[in-house]
């Protein structure tokens with residue numbers, strides 16, 4: 001299959017990990033006779049430096065013409081004092097909105113031999129397998145731009161959702177639950193927020209279409225607690241943009257490291273943008289020690305969701321699991337024993353496992 005992939009490395013370790021994903025995709029393409037072509041474009045801080053804007057038109061156009069997009073990460077201290085329209089994050093928010101990617105899927109599944117790297121007790125975290133379905137193009141992050149008021153003494157952000165925006169993301173949540181363990185937790189703050197009350201109403205309506213799915217409503221604060229006390233309770237969580245942003249970072253540590261978590265940002269067709277949940281980690285950028293696995297696993301999600309290459313996606317996921325099982329890990333993973341390796345070495349190990357016959361489709365996939 002021929003596929004056109006746009007690479008948006010962005011900032012910090014984004015530059016390094018995107019190279020890892022490309023290396024892995026190339027190995028896979030060779031094994032399975034696919035032809036992937038790549039075009040690299042600037043976004044975020046790198047784009048501000050080069051083009052004076054976090055989302056250049058050329059980048060946006062290339063993404064619209066691609067079969068799928070891989071993104072590294074954006075942001076860094078260099079641009080922290082910039083006015084809001086010149087923040088790297090604006091580039092990321094802008095491309096998600098421009099491409100209509102309203103659903104962000106963040107699967108959280110522990111690799112068995114990383115359980116002891118989790119800050120939670122092994123018996124609490126073992127067996128956790130959840131998917132956060134985060135609304136991605138509405139809510140607070142896309143509110144009416146506010147100016148500082150009262151001589152800079154006050155500021156306003158708005159949280160608005162249309163019924164149709166809620167309906168489409170809630171549907172994604174139900175669809176995901178339907179093919180998993182059929183348990184959907186809708187997270188809101190309906191005891192306070194009007195938008196959450198509307199959210200609940202929509203969930204109540206939609207559940208009639210999915211009689212096999214058990215639905216519960218949970219307040220976001222209670223959810224934050226339950227994720228830590230009993231993560232196994234959850235199957236699919238569906239929630240609005242900011243709650244999903246916060247809860248997914250929280251949930252990520254269940255697996256031992258934020259450096260392990262991939263994500264898919266999708267819409268109703270099969271197009272998508274795939275990026276790790278972690279950020280640009282400017283403190284370790286350029287040192288060659290970043291964990292490339294979240295980015296590599298994001299490429300696997302791209303194969304599954306956008307290219308319908310389920311087998312190839314599983315081969316990557318199995319290769320990652322194999323590398324970890326052999327005791328290899330990058331420095332972010334707090335593991336006693338094993339061998340700490342560089343970004344490049346970790347990538348090579350994944351490539352080797354893809355190429356070797358020992359690769360089996362040994363991990364069950366929760367990423368569907």
Ligand code: IPM
Nearest residue numbers: 074075089090092093245277
């Ligand atoms: C994420 C990031 C972004 C977000 C930022 C960089 C705008 O934190 O993908 O979770 O909040 O969506």
Ligand code: MN
Nearest residue numbers: 245246249277
């Ligand atoms: Mn985030």
